[in-house]
Amino acid sequence: MTEGIQHSVTLNTEKCKGCINCMKRCPTEAIRIRNGKAHIIEERCIDCGECIRICQNHAKKAVFDGFEQLSNYRYTIALPAPSLYGQFNHLEDIDLVLTGLKRIGFDDVFEVSRSAEVISDLTRKIFQREQLTRPCISSACPAIEKLIAVRFPNLCDNLLPILAPVEIAAKKARAAAIKQTGLKPEEIGIFFVSPCPAKVTSAKHPFGHTERLIDGVLSCSDVYLRLLNVMKDITVPEQLAASGLVGISWSFAGGESAALLKDKYLAADGIENAIKVLEEIEDDKLNHLDFVELSACPGGCVGGVLNVENPFVARARIQALRKFLPVSLNHFDPRNEDYSQYCWTTPVEYLPAFRLDEDTGKALEKLNMIEKITHTLPGLDCGLCGAPSCRAYAEDIVNGRITEERCVRQRDQNSPPTTR
Amino acid sequence: MKEPKLSLHYDIDGTDFLAAGSASSDTKRILKQSGIDARVIRNVAIAMYEGEINTVIHAGGGTADVNIYDDCIEIILTDHGPGIENVEQAMQEGFSTAPENVRALGFGAGMGLPNMKKYTDEMTVESEIGTGTVVTMKVNL
Ligand SMILES: Nc1ncnc2c1ncn2[C@@H]1O[C@H](COP(=O)(O)OP(=O)(O)OP(=O)(O)O)[C@@H](O)[C@H]1O
Ligand code: SF4
Ligand SMILES: [Mg+2]
Numbered sequence: 001m002t003e004g005i006q007h008s009v010t011l012n013t014e015k016c017k018g019c020i021n022c023m024k025r026c027p028t029e030a031i032r033i034r035n036g037k038a039h040i041i042e043e044r045c046i047d048c049g050e051c052i053r054i055c056q057n058h059a060k061k062a063v064f065d066g067f068e069q070l071s072n073y074r075y076t077i078a079l080p081a082p083s084l085y086g087q088f089n090h091l092e093d094i095d096l097v098l099t100g101l102k103r104i105g106f107d108d109v110f111e112v113s114r115s116a117e118v119i120s121d122l123t124r125k126i127f128q129r130e131q132l133t134r135p136c137i138s139s140a141c142p143a144i145e146k147l148i149a150v151r152f153p154n155l156c157d158n159l160l161p162i163l164a165p166v167e168i169a170a171k172k173a174r175a176a177a178i179k180q181t182g183l184k185p186e187e188i189g190i191f192f193v194s195p196c197p198a199k200v201t202s203a204k205h206p207f208g209h210t211e212r213l214i215d216g217v218l219s220c221s222d223v224y225l226r227l228l229n230v231m232k233d234i235t236v237p238e239q240l241a242a243s244g245l246v247g248i249s250w251s252f253a254g255g256e257s258a259a260l261l262k263d264k265y266l267a268a269d270g271i272e273n274a275i276k277v278l279e280e281i282e283d284d285k286l287n288h289l290d291f292v293e294l295s296a297c298p299g300g301c302v303g304g305v306l307n308v309e310n311p312f313v314a315r316a317r318i319q320a321l322r323k324f325l326p327v328s329l330n331h332f333d334p335r336n337e338d339y340s341q342y343c344w345t346t347p348v349e350y351l352p353a354f355r356l357d358e359d360t361g362k363a364l365e366k367l368n369m370i371e372k373i374t375h376t377l378p379g380l381d382c383g384l385c386g387a388p389s390c391r392a393y394a395e396d397i398v399n400g401r402i403t404e405e406r407c408v409r410q411r412d413q414n415s416p417p418t419t420r
Numbered sequence: 421m422k423e424p425k426l427s428l429h430y431d432i433d434g435t436d437f438l439a440a441g442s443a444s445s446d447t448k449r450i451l452k453q454s455g456i457d458a459r460v461i462r463n464v465a466i467a468m469y470e471g472e473i474n475t476v477i478h479a480g481g482g483t484a485d486v487n488i489y490d491d492c493i494e495i496i497l498t499d500h501g502p503g504i505e506n507v508e509q510a511m512q513e514g515f516s517t518a519p520e521n522v523r524a525l526g527f528g529a530g531m532g533l534p535n536m537k538k539y540t541d542e543m544t545v546e547s548e549i550g551t552g553t554v555v556t557m558k559v560n561l
Contacts, residue, residue, distance in 0.1 A: 151452070154462055279445065282448075282465075283462070283465055283469065350458075354452060355455045356454065357455070359455075360454055360455040361425065363454040364426045367426050368425070368426050371426070371428070
């Protein structure tokens with residue numbers, strides 16, 4: 001895949017029928033229909049996967065790495081997201097999945113939930129020590145981070161400036177493998193098993209730092225099918241699992257917040273809900289909260305579009321798995337660990353994807369024209385012009401994205417009556 | 421004053437309480453496309469929101485006008501409601517005549533007008549009993 005890509009979410013032109021479902025659903029108005037096919041405006045796409053979720057024709061897809069990539073490395077490590085555990089029916093032992101990962105070709109595994117526990121512990125300690133901009137917003141979902149960067153510039157400073165669990169897992173897994181095998185860092189391949197396209201993209205274009213920590217990203221559903229084949233033959237799994245219930249609870253909405261052991265928090269899931277919460281934070285209406293956890297997907301990461309199982313079923317299974325687990329097995333040890341290794345090194349910056357012009361004066365002129373054009377349009381937001389709303393159509397005209405009249409209603413009114 | 425670079429006009433429906441706040445959120449969305457400083461936009465959105473809610477709760481609706489000039493953003497909220505008897509008193513933190521039913525929704529803390537003042541650089545309230553109220557606010561750019 002992925003060299004040079006900006007986005008994981010892409011279009012399969014052959015399958016696209018040019019219906020308007022994805023365009024209407026996109027939370028950042030990043031989709032237009034042109035010549036009967038959907039088209040993604042790259043700088044607006046946040047890889048949330050809403051269009052993949054809604055498309056009946058399976059024309060929207062996520063691009064990720066294939067298993068053949070494993071052969072580029074002498075030693076490979078799988079980093080499963082905890083949502084993976086929710087995909088299997090009647091799973092009683094996480095070690096079955098982890099042992100399965102070793103049977104399908106990986107030399108070792110490192111659970112992302114282990115690092116999630118470290119972050120939970122670290123965040124609790126930061127809250128005791130430092131004054132962060134309140135409310136502090138979780139930086140676990142890259143679709144939310146990108147949404148903030150393109151639509152909520154005021155809130156960039158509210159993001160928790162800590163690496164994502166998978167990034168910390170990648171660092172730790174590589175360091176351990178170097179020690180164990182004596183190989184060079186580049187001979188070790190770190191592969192994340194991802195629930196979503198957003199994390200595929202953020203592995204290539206990370207937030208908060210510029211280091212390439214993850215070598216490849218596999219889709220949960222791809223890995224799932226391979227695992228099914230081998231797991232049934234495992235009678236005695238290896239003892240590999242090393243995280244508690246706090247870590248695997250990060251896979252569903254509210255899990256990260258609950259682990260902070262604070263009560264002034266809010267957890268919202270689903271991209272539309274997340275947008276509403278961000279609007280409220282922006283308007284200073286949620287200043288009384290310490291922590292806000294937002295997941296782009298319904299139900300949290302169990303709702304990611306690369307999973308196979310329904311999010312509610314997956315969550316119920318993970319809750320059942322938690323029963324037999326200790327609370328938390330991984331901690332941040334301030335005496336022996338360097339705190340800065342977990343921190344962002346570059347701040348998240350505003351990506352002005354919606355700004356009409358770099359020059360504010362010109363942008364205001366354009367807004368003036370957009371207002372005028374919008375008033376002449378029927379206000380049906382029917383989408384037949386290929387834009388998600390009448391206003392978006394007016395914007396496209398002013399931005400030069402479209403040149404000819406496309407409003408079906410206007411055309412009907414303007415064309416002379418035909419006699420036939 | 422010079423011609424505004426951009427003007428927005430909204431009718432605020434006093435009968436549709438659930439739609440209250442939509443003019444200010446639309447203004448915020450539009451301003452964000454302009455490249456105007458994000459903090460200025462936030463202040464405009466908060467002050468206008470409070471004014472818009474007041475127009476709905478206390479005056480049965482009205483209009484909102486937003487004018488963007490080179491050096492400031494002006495928000496004018498106009499209504500033909502009952503008017504404010506004592507503006508100075510109304511401006512005080514905690515003063516409210518909001519009825520019980522809107523208090524139940526979390527309004528009526530008497531913080532709207534004080535917040536409007538806090539988030540803007542200039543604010544005037546012209547009000548006459550039986551005629552209505554005009555609130556004019558300015559946020560400097
Ligand atoms: N447009 C208006 N028309 C008539 N009276 C108004 C208007 N705006 C404000 N008032 C009066 O001023 C009082 C104080 O307004 P303010 O916005 O500060 O508080 P509130 O609206 O009562 O409560 P809160 O804004 O905290 O929800 C109101 O209770 C009302 O009596
Ligand atoms: S909620 Fe989880 S699965 Fe969904 S986009 Fe965010 S990180 Fe990915
Ligand atoms: Mg008020």
